[in-house]
Amino acid sequence: MSSELARYIGMRFIQFLVVVFIAVSVNFFIPRLLPGDPIESLIARLQSAGGSQEMDSQAIIDNFREKYGLDKPMMTQYLNYWRDLFRFDMGVSLSSYPQPVSQMIRQALPWSVGLLATATLIAFTLGSVLGALLAWPRSGRIIRTIVPTLLVLSTIPFYLLAMILIYLFAVLWRIFPPGGGASPTLIMEWDWPSFVNIVHHGMLPGLAIVLGSVGIWALGMRSQTVSVLGEDYITFAEAKGLAPRRIFLRYGMRNAMLPQVTALALSLGHVVSGAVLVEVIFNYPGLGALLYNAVRGQDYFLVQGVVLILILTLAVLLFIIDLIYPLLDPRIRR
């Protein structure tokens, strides 16, 4: 049994490595197949900012070409790219020259992970519990009114929902700030006031994510639970004289959760791309906003770096879910 488990984990890890390898390679080649020269556009930008001489710019171009190995064959560039990656060197931002891409990502990543992971997990948990309760014949009328309401909220286009939330909570009632990750005046420390400030700022974007997706989770869980409740083992559990709560949790929800977890894995990709919209609307200092600004500013290295991190994050999350899954479903461990 344990050797089976070890084999399963080994196989999943190899899959993970393959995915990462392919992702990194694609991420290297695609920008190089695009028309246009990043260095020249950088120089153009620097020139329009004013001040530099023709001579200087040629020196800069050569300097850059050499630094990034753009004067070398593609294969050498590719190998250098890998070498740099292992040193966390992803180049220098063009739009915020000369800030290193890795530093900008390091600053943005905690914001995104904090907001998205928390909000998605809340939406997933809440939605799953509500959906299961909706399918449970013993649930009361409150559940039967709440969940359909949430479903309606989930059908509202996300940007519209976000606008409504900003209008209500930030403009009309002034409960939460309309955007940003923290107060501009806040001095970040590992202390309680900082934490409260960050959570306070995260409430609206978090609420938008939760409201936007909880109904969908609930709907999926409801149909799963309905089909699980028709299974023979539920009838037999009742014949055993178990308490309804136990049947609901250990026999009903426990089994209905399995496809939900798969759905969570599949939706993580959507979460990553959805982050762009949330962070732009709420002016949140995370990866999504960074990516948006990088694309707008034609900041190739930054785009490349952010996309790579998004892919890696997704791959790591899927790998973790692959590892959790056999704990949830013993039939998987082969």
Added chain:
Amino acid sequence: MNDGDKTRVLDVRDLEVHYDTREGPAKAVDRVSFSLRAGERLGLIGESGSGKTTVAMALMRLSRPPARIAGGEVLLADRDLLKLTDAELRQTRLRDIALVPQGAMSSLNPVMRVGDQIADAILAHRRDLNRKAIRTRIVEGLANVGLDPSVARRFPHELSGGMKQRAVMAIATSLAPKVIIADEPTSALDVVVQRQIIQTLGRLQDGLGAAVVLIGHDMGLIAQFSDTVGVMYAGRVVELGPVQQIIETPRHPYTRLLIDSLPGIRERKALRGIPGLPPRLVNLPEGCRFAARCPFAFDRCRAETPEQQTVASYHVAACHLYPQHDSLPPITASEDTA
């Protein structure tokens, strides 16, 4: 009928289960009565749709919409199961009356170890037992059904069909119930395993002194196991009596045809079925439900519903042929083959 009232562990009186349909209630179980003494084995036999499983579910009060228990009593030691509160009902299930369900293959929770599934059955009723006592009971329970203690640590998908059925029986008997309802416990198993399972059921029952209601459609299996046989047709018990008498001198034409339709393995005879189909159970007219297929049917059968009457000692049949006749007349009409 008044002897041994004290030892009667299960007394079913005029049980009625209806399926609500758009056209009105379908009387899937219509005034079914029978009783069992401790240690007695009753076989309930009938074709698909005769209401056997519906009876089993009603005896556990597990009927789910559209099925609805419409009337009658299920007396377990003088307590009417149908009148218990939800909490009392939970306590009664498994402790007093246990179910060995039809779909043994799918009756175990796929994400729980077998031992945990036995343990939570015991724990639901015996809060006083500590971990060690429960562990002992699990091992004993598994041994009683012929399973190795290591099965406790397995998941259902790691067991064969026969092992799953045994595990289910270990759960059903974990609290030494006085009544066991076995609803086609051998369906989906091969003949050899069927036999072993039925033998195990018999051994368990002897050990516990429990009464068993074995539900099935296989006359051979039922006859081997049971002391008493009840024959169901279209929601009613048409004949009930000692197994020997039922097989040798069936009094109801349906029972007779059912026995005649058994294929023999030694003499090769033409397979014989019973021509026609059971009636639809919605808006049934007065009269015997079997009349349309009965070779002996006469006018009265179509006008008046026959009630159960005693045709021999401990032997009842619901047929208008009695008491005019002592036994079934020979079949002359419609010698159909199918």
